[in-house]
Amino acid sequence: MPVLPQPLLSSHSPPSPSLDALHPSSLLSRHSSDLLLDPTRSNVVTPESSQSSLVNSPTKDNSALNNVLFNGNGNGSASSTAASRRGTISKGYKGRGRAWGEGEGEEDDLVEGAAGMEGLRVDTEMENGGWASSRRGESLMNDGGGGGDGYGGERLRILIERPSTPQISSNSLLRPTFPPSTSSARYPPPSTGLFGLYRALRAKLSLFTLQAGSMAVSSLFLGGVVIFALLNKLLFLTIPRFFYPRAPQVFEWDEPEKWKKEKIINDPQYYAQNAGLELEETIVESEDGFYLKLQKVIVPNAPVHSDGRGGFPVLIMHGLFQSSGSFITSEERSLAFWLAKQGGYQVYLGNTRGVFDMGHKTYERGDPRFWDWTIRELSMYDLPALVDAVIAQTGYSKIGFIGHSQGNGTAFVSLSLGIRPDLGSKLTCFVALAPAVFAGPLTHGFPFTVLGRMEWRTWRRLFGVLDFIPIMTIAYNLAPQAAFASLGYTMFAFLFDWTDANWLLRRKGKMFRFTPSPVSSASIFWWAGKGGFATRKCLFDVGLDKWFDERFPPLSVYYGGRDFLVLTEPLLDRLAEKETEVQVMRVKKLELSEHCDFFWAAEAVEWCYYDILEDIESTRTRYPEEEELEQVEPEVLIEMAV
Structure with missing residues (x-):
């Protein structure tokens, strides 16, 4: 079996799990397709304007390569424009470069164009404009050729992630996930004719075999977790409560008779209408x-301001395995409904890709390319698209943003250097509920300890390359509503050590009717697999001097004393010591x-809603009538009040 080449790393940065940390420079945005590696310290972010780029990294023989481009050559036959490592999926299935070609890997050739690591060829753009090609240690120089990819944008110092990361191919280090159409010449179409048909059928058969096996294994895994969780619930919750029942919950504001007939259903519109919205x-x-589903809360007879616009816009984003349904199942005290009524805001609920059966303009949901994403794509594409949509619909140049867990983790990544820090200019405030920056x-x-030892090759056999544990998606659509919600709570309560101590018990089924929502297998691997977030313990590289700059919007942080899934104190220390340009409001x-x-507790309104309202009010754009009043002399205002 041939030896796999090692990933390219700075000579001063030996391979280690810490190098796999997600940090501003390890996520490539569409605005920064050219990269720069510092030969002395590869984990320093330095945006620089340039038309070309240099990548200094040692190869097997420690020779420096410039502007490294990979071309897979499976078994020495035809080529592919993005190398895929053995055991991963090519043609963009698990490589950001959308590889096309005729290469053939040794394993799991799931799609036409899969390229194995054997036969790797490195094309290197030299300073003189020529190309140097190296294949398995052999070097040759060709005159001419060369230039950059023509994307422009910033250059960034970047760490190259390990080959075990599923969504990373070497091609992704040099260009965006989806290159502009002007570069289509670099991505030839798949082969046609009988050979193309043969490869397409072979790819479908390989995918079917992989998914069928992973469906069975992952379903057994899920079943084991659920059974263990049920036993845990029986021993530590049901039996103790039988002997020591909890006192009934009584709140002055509660109207149990009004809501006791509300159904458990996975229709957001139903809950909005029950609240009069x-x-x-x-x-x-x-x-x-x-395609992303964006939902706006409509308040009947909502006031319109003198400029014809509605209230100030606020976008709320959900966490991992969740959806916008998390913010609408607490009846009239749901976060989205409460802010729309009490603040007079235009409240929008965003949903990430794949949620609520949303699709893609090209790929079907059964296509692995549809599920080839992690928080990197959510940060580069989903959040900016939703923010821009809200701005376009409301006519405001800036909006308020609230994110929970992964919802704010996505925003932290988007706003970091080298990703989309320009997004900060479109946000008046950033409210982070349970910030998912440190594990x-x-x-x-x-x-997590078991999953954290799994390489991608093992992971994909257990959980597939489509949505994570697909039986959950099937159950979401077909299982009895109450049963799905009950099992969802039992499973997540066990995995994440959640309790219902702070909830109105009658709401519990409604709250978990939207959880879990579909997530890609690659995304969960990014969070929990080998070298993932649970192992690295942080979204970013803590060794970097800066994650953010002055474009970061005013920040408010809310965190729980009984939240064991994420840690907030290290983030607060970081903000105080290094991220001094970030204005922390609260x-x-x-x-x-x-x-x-923060949104499911019975007393969430009293705990934090009023503070969130104050955060938005103190930073939002002033309405025209407010600006007019500010121009009026204080004496006149007193007379008007009298």
Whole structure:
């Protein structure tokens, strides 16, 4: 068996799990397709304007390569414009470069164009404009050729992630996930004719075999987790409560008779109408072709300001395995409904790709390319697309943003250097609920310890290359509503150490009717697999001097004293010591709060809603009538008041 080449790393940065940390320079945005590696310290972000780029990294023989481009050559036959490592999926299935070609890997040739690591060829653009090609240690020089990819933008110092990361191919280090159409010449179409038909059928058969096996294995895994969780619930919750029942919950504001007949159903519109509101849905297309569902809370007879615009716009983003449904199932005290009524805002609920059965302009949901994404794509494409859509619909140049867990983790990544820091100019404030920047102690236990040892090759056989544990998606659509919600709570309560101590128990089924929502297998590998977030313990490289700059919007942080999934204190230390350009408006610790209690707790309104309202009010754009009043002399205002 041939020896796999090692990933390219700075000579001063030996391979280690810490090098796999997601940090501003390890995520490539469409605005920064050219990269720069510092030969002395590869983990320093330095944006630089340039038309060309240099990548200094040692090869096997420690020779420096400039502007490295990979071309896979499976078994020495035809070529592919993006190398795919053995055991991963090519033609863009698990390589950001959307590889096309005729290469053939040794394993799991799931699609036409899969290229194995054997036969790797490195094309190197030299300073004189020529190309140097190296294949398995052999070098040759060709005159001419060369120039950059023509994307322009910033150059960044970047760490190259390990080949075990599924969504990373060497091609992705040099160009965006979806290159502009002007570069289509670099991506030849798949072969045609009988040979093309043969390869297409072979690819479909390979995919079917992989998914069938992973469906069975992952379903057994999920079943085992659910059974263990049910036993845990029986021993530590049901039996103790039988002997020591909880006192009934009584709140002055509660109207149990009004809501006791509300159904458990996975229809957001139903819950909005029960609260006297409506949800207006819009389909937003991201730059990489994914359709995203954006929902606006409609308040009957909402006031219109003198300039013809509605209230100030606020976008809310959900966490991992969740959807906009998380913010609408607490009846009239749901976060989205409460802000729309009490603040007079135009409240929008965003959903990431794949949620609510959303599709893609090119790929079907059964295509692995549809599921080839992680937080990197959510940060580069989904969040910016949703922000731009809200701005376009409302006519405001800036909006308020609230994110929970992965929802704010995505925003932190978007706003970091080298990704989309320009997004900060479109946000008046950033409210982070349970900020998912540093991993909590819960990630030290089962199942994270088991998943954290899995290489991608093993992971894909257990969980497939489409959505993570697809039986969950099937159950979401077909299982009895109440049963799905009950099992969802039982499973997540066990995995994430959640309790219902702070909730109204009658709401629990409704809250978990939208959880879990579909997530890509590659994304969960990024969070929990080998070298993932649970192992690295941080979204970013903590060795970097700066994650953010002055474009970061005013930040408010809310975190719980009983949240063991993420840690907030290290983030606060970082903000105080290094990210001094970030304006921190508020830090509030809710001692009794768990991970989702900022919007699910019975007393969430009293705990944090009013503070969130104040954060938005203190930073939002002034309405025209308010600006007019500000021009009036104080004496006149007093006379008007009298």
